[in-house]
Amino acid sequence: MFAKYGIAEQIAQNGFYSISAGQIKEFRKPRLMAKFDHAINRPSIFQDSDLAILPTSRGTYAISQFQAYHELETLKGDRQRIFIPDYLQSLSPEGLVSESIALNCAYSCGILNDFLEEEIIYPTVSGRMGSGDFSFTINGKDRTQNIYVQNAQIEIDGAYEGIESLALFEAKGSLSQDFIIRRLYYPFRTWRERVKKPIKLVFLTYSNGVFNLYLYRFDNPQNYNSILLEKQKNYVISTKISLSTIENLLKTVPVTIEPALPFPQANSMEKIINLIELLHNTPMEQGTITEKYGFDPRQTNYYADAGRYLGLVDRESGNHVKFKLSEIGQRVVEQEYTQRQLSIAGCMLEHKVFRDVLRFHLEHGKMPSIADIVKIMKDANLHNIEADTTYARRATTVSSWVNWILGLIDNGI
Secondary structure: OHHOOOHHHHHHHHOOOEEHHHHHHHOOHHHOOOOOOOOHOOOHHHHHHHOOOEEHHHHHHHEEEEEEEEEEOOOOOOOEEEEEOOOOOOOOOHOOOOOOHHHHHHHOOHHHHHHHHHOOOEEEOEEEOOOOOEEEEEEOOOOOEEEEEOOOOOEEEEEEEEOOOOOEEEOOOOOOOOOEEEEHHHHHHHOOOOOOOOOOEEEEEEEEEEEEEEEEOOOOOOOOOEEEEEEEEEHHHHHHHHHHHHHHHHHHOOOOOOOOOOOOOOOOOOHHHHHHHHHHHHHHHHEHHHHHOOOOHHHHHHHHHHHHHHHOOEEOOOOEEEEOOHHHHHHHHHOHHHHHHHHHHHHOOOHHHHHHHHHHHHHHHOOOOOOHHHHHHHHHOOOOOOOOHHHHHHHHHHHHHHHHHHHOOOOOO
């Protein structure tokens, strides 16, 4: 398309290029060619020139050096434990397989009322709809662009209205590093003209019974890049796991021979579990995983290899590297929620390093220092680690994973 229509030259001359769905359809379905939810998803010709694409109507798009993405802020604060009401037999933590079910669960558990600070809320609009007409400014590489939108198609995962506000939700079942602002901005501009009460914009991620919610606002409603984080809060469905359960796990899980694999360098156990959820019944090529997460390829390898280290993921070689769940991983991901957590913890505790660090914490009431963890690692005959700086980096993964196990404990039990 760039070669046929001289897109790069048009952008250099005019600042942007307007392309029709008909032009795109000559090569591929427009829906696929214009949907890049994360910056890393963009094709190389976009990334090399720092380009992005935004819809301007149901049949046209603008391509330019738009600053179209927002990096998710680092999660802060403890997780608030919540419970699915016992009488709701159709909802379960392991059954949150779509955005709509996850939102229904968050609604039913009181997460949305708490986060939105509304005593009573009702689900209202959702799905695809027209945006109406509006204009806005967006930052470019070296200029500000003016964009006019005329009844583009938008999609809202869920909307919840209370006495004080209307909240619009964008929900994701993958734990990515950024998102395209359009998914919040276009619905905001659409509904800002249709209701008189304040609009709250919420980006929600969910995985393995954990809900992370981000409340955003646009400081200048006319500017796409004026997005600001107002509030962030985390919730987790209670595992009903006690300290004695973890202590018993430490006593009963057998030690395995250290695998001939790189020692993990992937601090987020949540992302590893999210990966095995995504791989459930669906093997994925390395590039597909990169797209789902908005990772760079190196991070994809880190997290996939961490899953292999735990025995949950297998790697298939061929024309393209492909990852799939192992038999153990398939069995674990299909387990009931609490047992799934214990099984994953058990996979960790089969390895001497994680056992010794957890035992240290339980005996001393604190995590050992990085230097102490490095000593534990050096005593465990690990593979493929030589430099002390590498040991120190891997030690942060050990600390993070053990803290994940400790975070399973419900202190209210």
